[in-house]
Amino acid sequence: MINRRTFGLGAATLGFGGLLPGSAWSQAAALANLKPGKPHAGTEIKILCVVATQFRAHEARAAAFTEATGITVKYTYVPFANMREALTAEMVGGTGGYDMVVVMDQWVPSLANLMEPMDERITTKKIDLKRYPEAFLKLGQVGGKQLGLPTRAHVQLLFYRKDLFAKHNLQAPKTWDDVVKISKVLQEKENIAGIAMPYGKNQGQNLMVWYNMLWGRGADVFDAQGMPAFASEAGLKATQDYIDMLRTHKVTPAAAVSFNEQDAVNSMRGGNAAMVPVWWWVRGGLLDPKVSKLTEEQVGFAPLPSYPGGKSSTYINCWIYALTKGSKNKDAAMEFVTFVSDPSVERDILLDPKESDVVAVQYPNLRDADVNKRFGGMHTFAAEALQNTKVVPYSADWPQMMEALETAMSEAASGAKSVPDAFKAADAAIRRIVRRG
Amino acid sequence: MQAPDRFLRYGLIAPALVLVIGTTLWPVVSAVTTSLRDWRLKRSSLPQKWVGFDNYLVAFEEPEFWNAVKVTTTFVILDVLLTVCLALAVALLLRRAGVLQSLVRAVIILPFAVSPALIGVSFRFMLNGEHGVLARGFAATFPWLSDVVWLATPGYAMAALIASDVWHWFPYLTLMFLGGLAAIPKETEEAAELDGANGLQMIFLVILPQIRSIIAVGAILKTIFALKMFDQVATLTGGGPGITTQTLAHYTYAVGFVHYDMGLASALAVILTAILVTIGIFYIRLVLPQREHSAP
Numbered sequence: 001m002i003n004r005r006t007f008g009l010g011a012a013t014l015g016f017g018g019l020l021p022g023s024a025w026s027q028a029a030a031l032a033n034l035k036p037g038k039p040h041a042g043t044e045i046k047i048l049c050v051v052a053t054q055f056r057a058h059e060a061r062a063a064a065f066t067e068a069t070g071i072t073v074k075y076t077y078v079p080f081a082n083m084r085e086a087l088t089a090e091m092v093g094g095t096g097g098y099d100m101v102v103v104m105d106q107w108v109p110s111l112a113n114l115m116e117p118m119d120e121r122i123t124t125k126k127i128d129l130k131r132y133p134e135a136f137l138k139l140g141q142v143g144g145k146q147l148g149l150p151t152r153a154h155v156q157l158l159f160y161r162k163d164l165f166a167k168h169n170l171q172a173p174k175t176w177d178d179v180v181k182i183s184k185v186l187q188e189k190e191n192i193a194g195i196a197m198p199y200g201k202n203q204g205q206n207l208m209v210w211y212n213m214l215w216g217r218g219a220d221v222f223d224a225q226g227m228p229a230f231a232s233e234a235g236l237k238a239t240q241d242y243i244d245m246l247r248t249h250k251v252t253p254a255a256a257v258s259f260n261e262q263d264a265v266n267s268m269r270g271g272n273a274a275m276v277p278v279w280w281w282v283r284g285g286l287l288d289p290k291v292s293k294l295t296e297e298q299v300g301f302a303p304l305p306s307y308p309g310g311k312s313s314t315y316i317n318c319w320i321y322a323l324t325k326g327s328k329n330k331d332a333a334m335e336f337v338t339f340v341s342d343p344s345v346e347r348d349i350l351l352d353p354k355e356s357d358v359v360a361v362q363y364p365n366l367r368d369a370d371v372n373k374r375f376g377g378m379h380t381f382a383a384e385a386l387q388n389t390k391v392v393p394y395s396a397d398w399p400q401m402m403e404a405l406e407t408a409m410s411e412a413a414s415g416a417k418s419v420p421d422a423f424k425a426a427d428a429a430i431r432r433i434v435r436r437g
Numbered sequence: 438m439q440a441p442d443r444f445l446r447y448g449l450i451a452p453a454l455v456l457v458i459g460t461t462l463w464p465v466v467s468a469v470t471t472s473l474r475d476w477r478l479k480r481s482s483l484p485q486k487w488v489g490f491d492n493y494l495v496a497f498e499e500p501e502f503w504n505a506v507k508v509t510t511t512f513v514i515l516d517v518l519l520t521v522c523l524a525l526a527v528a529l530l531l532r533r534a535g536v537l538q539s540l541v542r543a544v545i546i547l548p549f550a551v552s553p554a555l556i557g558v559s560f561r562f563m564l565n566g567e568h569g570v571l572a573r574g575f576a577a578t579f580p581w582l583s584d585v586v587w588l589a590t591p592g593y594a595m596a597a598l599i600a601s602d603v604w605h606w607f608p609y610l611t612l613m614f615l616g617g618l619a620a621i622p623k624e625t626e627e628a629a630e631l632d633g634a635n636g637l638q639m640i641f642l643v644i645l646p647q648i649r650s651i652i653a654v655g656a657i658l659k660t661i662f663a664l665k666m667f668d669q670v671a672t673l674t675g676g677g678p679g680i681t682t683q684t685l686a687h688y689t690y691a692v693g694f695v696h697y698d699m700g701l702a703s704a705l706a707v708i709l710t711a712i713l714v715t716i717g718i719f720y721i722r723l724v725l726p727q728r729e730h731s732a733p
Contacts, residue, residue: 084694085694088478088694088697091478091482092478092482094482109479110478110479110697112479113478113481113482114482199589200588200589200675200677200678201675201676201677201678201679202675253566253567254566254584254586255565255566255567255572255586255589257586257589257678258566258586258587258588258589258677258678263565266567266568267567270567270568272567396479396480396697397479399695399696399697400695400696400697403691403695403696407677407679407680408679410677410678410679411678411679413589413678414589414590414591414677414678414679416591416678416679416681417679436495
């Protein structure tokens, strides 16, 4: 007898199979690696998760998992601004209230006590880690142990006004000098700011483009001994370049001095800026007619600019799915990790016409022809960039160090301190943090 | 008192006592004990060894602590002064009977009903240089302010922070002062009028002295809340530019939930609590004598 639920699930599966390339295949592939015989039937997996369309999409696909395993999945969503506190409370409480958590890379070392190392279970479940870019995996490791699997990760792109560039016969900038030149042309001819970038304090957002300039100048955040290296001559030059765009060349909106990332994006989608260097997931918001004046024909993307002769780089951001130490349902939770991290689930979401999220963390999908067709080749570029990208070596002290850095950037941007003064003070502050341990 | 009566009394107040101890005293005791221990969350989910007053010494050595003290002091002085003055001015305007006054008295409390965090977010939008209504309004009205980026300059950012809090609090104090003004005997003003007092003399020499204790109570109450300023710092300025608007409450939060140093954060919380308790004692001393003089 076919009940209403079975009919609904079957109809949904048929619908997906008929409309989406590979969806019928994907569900079978994702279910194939699960334990047979429903050994965890009746278990409920609780997940503490940040608000993001991708996780809603995971939740929507959990019905097939529940049907196959008897395990139900309950997501609790927390806004990004409160996520760290929620995870901290979970770590201190240690009650096992959640079986799985979603953790951002920068927080992983300081929240390591919350998470159960996953290495053995990854081996048991035969999850092939080679399908993930090395950089993403590194961001989920502490002390050589894999604390979680990448699930939502971002690379940076330069989004630009394709229509204005075409009108004035301009090419997407390859260097930061090009950015200044192009910006000045557009500011003069279109009365629009050249590039919107965040210089205000907000969770380290004013550092995210700066890292690339630092690397492009041959400098780095830390040296091999883990001591601050950003105040070197090359580092200060790179920082001065970033500040000069705002204060000397004045190619950013004047208000950018207090912008956070969202303000910068709003500036471009409101038609006030011609370029914005930002995460790839922002594409959806730039093209959303409810909040943006821009259309697909007006927005192009390119790799982030670099310095002459240098390669483009991207700072990356990665969230992991992790099991909690206090969970009493770790094996059942690992079943869900196995299901949800299958490349086919990610592909389903990427090709779902109802979804607009560009996020992919696995090479098969980054290089997938259908995925690239849908997003104009964005993922192929990301795959290439990810093979060469650097990562900031986060430590448990990173959040405090980042605060010192973002404060220095804010001080330099507002003119309260010169670049050398602000960043030498940050250098001293970080050395104090290292000494205190 | 008979013994059974005494037991009954204690029995009746016991639930309230347990509730107060559980929700007020226990967190204070816990904060004090944590402030004497090394507890960095990045190392352990549980408090570690006892370190005496080390956390307090570390706090006093941190330049960020002294910056937060300076910012908090500046904020409290300007915020309390402006809020009280504005509330007094509005209360004096609204004390006369009239349709308009009644209408304003009814709606003036609305800002106080808005969440402080939401006020911070709203002011951030309104002060945005590209599309903010306040930023544009100021630029149109006062052309010399057209180049000001409100949240990017220390002085203007502090002004924005204070303005958001004054907007939030002055209605409450206005209603408080209106209550005081209503209790002033009409005869005193009539006598002053007969003696030829002008408007300013009437306000400063006749009216305000009679509500002096209510003004003091309002000012102290406002001081206590200003000392705890966190929400608008978090949502409006983020403590910036640099750390020029980082108050003690926001710094305590950062040490606890960004730096993950619960021992040091507890020491900072205890310091803040000590300041608040001291002011609270003044507050109670001001309020209690009035109650003693009031009719039984």
